[in-house]
Amino acid sequence: MAVVEGVRERGGQAVPGMLVLIGSGETSPTMVEVHRAVAGRLRPGARAVLLDTPYAFQENAADISARARRYFERSVGLRVEVSGDVAGAGWVFAGPGSPTYALDRWAGGPVGRDLRARVRGRQGVTVLASAAACTAGLATVPVYEIYKVGAEPHWRPGLGLLEPLGLRAVVIPHFDNAEGGTHDTRFCYLGERRLARMERDLPPGAAVLGIDEHTAVLVDLDAETVEVAGRGGLTVRLPGSAAVLPAGTRTGLADLRRLAEGTGGAVRPAAAPPPALPSALPARATLEETVRSCERRFSTALAGPEPDPAAAARAVLDLEAELVHWAADTEEDTGGVDEARDLMRLLVARLGEVAPAAGLRRLVVPLLALREDVRGKGGYETADALRQAMAEGGVLVEDTPDGPRWSIPPR
Template sequence: MTRVLTILGSGETSPTMVTPHQRLFARLGPDTRAVLLDSPYGFQENADELTEKAQQYFRESVGREVGVVSFRSAPPADPLAHAQEMARLRAADWVFAGPGSPSYALRTWAGSAVPEALHDRLAEGGAVTFASAAALTLGLVTIPVYEVYKVGESPYWLEGLDVLGRATGLRAAVVPHWNNAEGGTHDTRFCWQGERRLRMLEDQLPDDAFVLGVDEHTGLVVDLDSGACEVVGRGTAVVRVHGDEWVVPAGETVSVEQIAEHGRSAGAATPEPVAPVPEPQLFFPDQAIDDALAAGDVRTPLALVLDTLDDPDVPPEGLRWARSRLARAVAALGDPVDVTETVRPLVELLLELRAQARAEKRWAESDAVRDGLAAAGIEVRDTPDGAEWEVRR
């Protein structure tokens, strides 16, 4: 089982991060269900463009197709469509989110299935990769960046998702863009907060919490099974407690315990390792579920999962397993049918009969086949290499 949480300071779709992304996908395997969650930038007018650019990056630079789980505003306009999107999120093996507004993302996700879906992914196996604005939400608390830096509100924390804490036991505020220098003549380090504001924020942290910073074009890759934390990219990861910093440069690997130790002067307790949720052996094997869904058979896995949910003797980890697999089946129900592949055997058989009729100069029969296909919405074109066809949309 692979369980990985990746925190990217920025540069999530840059050349710097191609290799880290590829390494993670290689660990997850060729059949990884990968999705991009578009909530952090859902309010932006160019949201569609941002999604397309991210998908293009992963397709062309990383070599992986990434689908989209769209959840741009709450409450959702179409509850049924939203339920299908959340089912696709729960069924995913790799979940990515990136730039935008952390406060907007948190408001959108509040009361939704997103927080538990992220937790379940890291508990059961899979990967969560959050960058920039999305990375800010991973901690115990979250900086409302725009409200403080752009609007001028006094520095304060929002309640975070605490995905990092639930996965590792670390009680930290995650701060990407740690070494930001866009301000030029004024201090915009620490995600545009600067030293003065960061000190004010540190004073508001719980006594047992610390700040975990990640530089731009840098990632902290946390292996939840081994506890290894590798710094990748160009910069550093930083554990900061009231101005005191422990810096880990790119290329080095430390442990969750070492991070906790350096954050312990803040009064942080030793993190308890979070064990993966075992997959009960009495349930339907995952590969069999995948094979059934790939064959278009949704009834079989649905029946088995519903039987599991209805069993009063199933332990909690079994119920978690069943809910996750139910989401996978529901997501399959929402997938569009590939009409071309569905009708291909019948069309090709008819075209063979038409070719025989043409060879024997039975033109009326040949034309009847062509006209019948046209009436069914299938266009046939005769070329020097034979007949070509397509379904008209």
């Protein structure tokens, strides 16, 4: 059996061995290049499986699965099936939801055994993100029970996927979360107080591997290399110390083990990076960053004695284009696309209020074109929201057989 550049060959067919852990944004534009790089290592016709277990209890589970499948097919070029059978799959993905709900169904059954076998045997690509990433270590954060229900901080046994790699560690995604504003929601919504308390309950010698949001840790199981890609970093946290490996870091798995054991020195670059992974995967702006940027551009365009409604309209159009890119995102905790869509309606309404009547045409025409484009893509709810927002701004839109007509009714 020959091993060539991190790919194990069996019977003349290349079988990649890779474990990918993602902190958040697993079906967002920020992770597209990561997914493409990983999927590019699969042999043609490899079976790709989406495990829906972490969110299967949700009423909208079918919608989440459909959005994820569209994302992987359209953005990554990977056709996936929703299945609970991962045996023999070339690529397996699991993402958002409840870590403990997934554990209750995986730990003692075939999925848990198959996931462990994949890592132990260095076979196939296994991608675990958000809630699913929580399950990878020797213990799991029951985030729903602690943060949303108010249970006392505690651990649940994990799947133990890292132990065959020599890592005695727990995985905590959303490590740099800042949604709380006035309260600490870092460390997957635990905050420093609860995490510090929980660390005392870990087995001796166990480390915390914290993965920032919109960040991926790619472990090549054959070459034993580790890469950090995306927006943030990987934190290796031990009692009294923490080491951060920022995005762009390439090192050996042995170095990561030493850091997790508290015996590591400097992190050394990996000697031979896998050929399918570019040396620096680009970091894309998050939806929140883009939303805030468009909002600032909008406000700047309408500030001062001479407002520029055309520039403000361009900011709205850019926001709508970003909504299309993020339509498949399955992370729902932050409001995400719904919050951005509400902002778009508000901005359109403000445009109608502040734009001078003489220059209204150069503002309304591109907005109507946007609405027609949205309708053409089947986004009727968004199109209706745009018409309502324009009505609130004083512009009446009527759909006719010859196309939309607009007017300004008397006040």
